[in-house]
Amino acid sequence: MATTATTEPRKIPPATGPHLTEHSISVSAAPDDVYRLVADVAGWPQVFGPTVHVEVLQEADPLAGGEQLLRIWAVANEQVRTWTSRRVLDPAARVITFRQVVSAAPVAAMGGTWLIEPVEDGTTRVVLLHDYRAVDDDPQAQALIERAVDRNSLAELTALKNAAERGEDAAGLQFTFSDSVTVAGAAGDVYAFLDRAELWPERLPHVARLDLTEEESGIQHIDMDTRSSDGSIHNTTSVRVCFEDRKEIVYKQLKVPVAMRAHTGRWTIEPLDEGTLTVTSWHTVVLDHEGVRTALGPQATLAEARNLVRKVLGTNSSTTLRYAQQFAEEAHGRT
Structure with missing residues (x-):
């Protein structure tokens, strides 16, 4: 002490x-x-x-x-x-x-x-x-x-x-962004797609492998391999807290790429009009200055790093959103 x-x-x-x-x-x-x-x-x-x-x-x-x-x-x-x-x-x-x-x-x-x-x-x-x-x-x-x-x-x-x-x-290192889709379906179906992440390797083309363990009270541990556009595989581990009552999932990535210091996120499902929803993926990222240089080269700028992170994370999130939209709208069509 x-x-x-x-x-x-x-x-x-x-x-x-x-x-x-x-x-x-x-x-x-x-x-x-x-x-x-x-x-x-x-x-x-x-x-x-x-x-x-x-x-x-x-x-x-x-x-x-x-x-x-x-x-x-x-x-x-x-x-x-x-x-x-x-x-x-x-x-x-x-x-x-x-x-x-x-x-x-x-x-x-x-x-x-x-x-x-x-x-x-x-x-x-x-x-x-x-x-x-x-x-x-x-x-x-x-x-x-x-x-x-x-x-x-x-x-x-x-x-x-x-x-x-x-x-x-730090103001130049931390930034927040989001991607959204409009879904003509039920919030419960969208939430089920996002919550049951262990099924993502079967449902999402960029998820190569995913192991999920769940504690009580909606706490999930995820170990996931994602496939990038060049075919390379990247591993991430995260903790998620799932709020089924309000149809929201928050998470923190515990293992981050070298260019990042921290990465947190949130999936939200909000009513838009009668029968439609807005589903949004939020990301907050804190870059690591030295890590950016290590990953992208000594001449890399924070703006370049932000654009790259925005593109990579946004692409994966947008893909997940589109498949969640399709899942919920197909389920809605069957009811």
Whole structure:
């Protein structure tokens, strides 16, 4: 457990369990910029490797702070865990406290604090505190939680440092785009096509192989080989969270090409007119500057990389959308 003395008192909420950890890192960026990255949970899947998806159930004022209610999906010990947390944002002090409202076993209770502190040499020190308790105080569960907290805390702090130190350059690295089709069919049929990805090798020409394992609560792990236009095969692994009630699927690619730092996406199905739907594939990509040069050559520009990524991902998504459209419209014609 890393510890460092500070000159100011910390605003730390009471612990809910006997196990305490502290992790910290030095960041060469302004404290306010670091704070904004921690406060902006919508951007966490693009910044933090373990975070798959975040939904804001109750929003706080970004300037005044206050309480925020979140549901988070994240990878811990190679499994996807989901929980509901309440955060209290204090922008003036650059402190964010969090407490799980609904935890996932083997966690009985967990909370902690983000502290973003200016340092005299112009850097920023970020401290991440956790307190936790295992279900039934089981020692094996406690050890499992400790490993997950340690691994994820180090990964999150390193990712936060990298994102903050990229600074304004990050604006050119991250971009979002989408492709849509109009479907004259039922939302349930479109959703079934997108949800049952294990059938994609039979249904989609660009999917050569796909292994799918599914946890409870609509969480899917996908290992997929896709075939590009030149015949080469590319492997990707992803985690998907499927919301059948609202006909939506979100995902995070865990294994990304060398030119990318992060890739997340979303499939949405929305009513358009009576009997028709708009089905959209969304992508958010964060490029890796050095990775772009490695993949495309030292003279490659970010604009060239964005255009290439847009073309490759958009082509595959558009193909999937067309086949989903055909599947749903044929099913509609048979009813």
